[in-house]
Amino acid sequence: EAQVTQNPRYLITVTGKKLTVTCSQNMNHEYMSWYRQDPGLGLRQIYYSMNVEVTDKGDVPEGYKVSRKEKRNFPLILESPSPNQTSLYFCASSPRQVSYEQYFGPGTRLTVT
C-alpha cells in the first residue's frame, strides 16, 4: 500500500531533550516536506527536500534540522525542543516539486513541557 509513515504519532517531552520524528514513504517520490499545523495559523512549511542530499528551508525552519540521505526517509530533528514547538507535525511527499499533489503522513502530535 502506497503510504507515508511517521513515528511516533504522539510524543510528550521536556525542554531541551533532543528528539527525532521519522518519516518514510514507499512511493519513490522525489519531493518531501515537513509542516507544522497550529490553530489559526494553518499549515506552515518547515523544511523541504527536492531529492537525496538536497534540502532547503521553508517558512519556519528555526529550531529544526532535517536530512535526506535516502530517497524514502526524511527525518525531522529537534535538537533542543522548546514549548513553542508544541504542535501537530505532518510529513508529506510528492512525485516532484510542489506542482504535484502531496501525500501526507498521519501526523505527529508533539508536546514540549
Add this chain to the structure above:
Amino acid sequence: AQKVTQAQTEISVVEKEDVTLDCVYETRDTTYYLFWYKQPPSGELVFLIRRNSFDEQNEISGRYSWNFQKSTSSFNFTITASQVVDSAVYFCALSDRKLIWGLGTSLAVNP
C-alpha cells in the same frame, strides 16, 4: 505576492444541504496549480483535487464539484447534498514557485 484566501472560517449546515467553500488566490504567474485537501476530525490530510491554470473546465466527482474561474481568481468547492461524513476542515492551496496554503474552512454538517 502569492496568497490564498479562504474567507469562510467556519460553516455549519444541516445534512442534505448544498454548501460552497470559497477560495480566492493571488499570483503573478501564468502557470500555477490549485489544490483542495480535506482534514477530517481524525486529523489526516487527504488530497481531493489538483487543477492547472490552463484548464478551466469544472470538475465533478460524485457529490463534489469544483468551479475554477481565472477571471475572478477563484477555485470554489461545492458539496451537493452534504452528509455528516463531510464534516472536516478543507484547505485550498496554490502552487506556482512554492506552495501557499489557505487557512482552511471548518465545515460542520449536522444531522
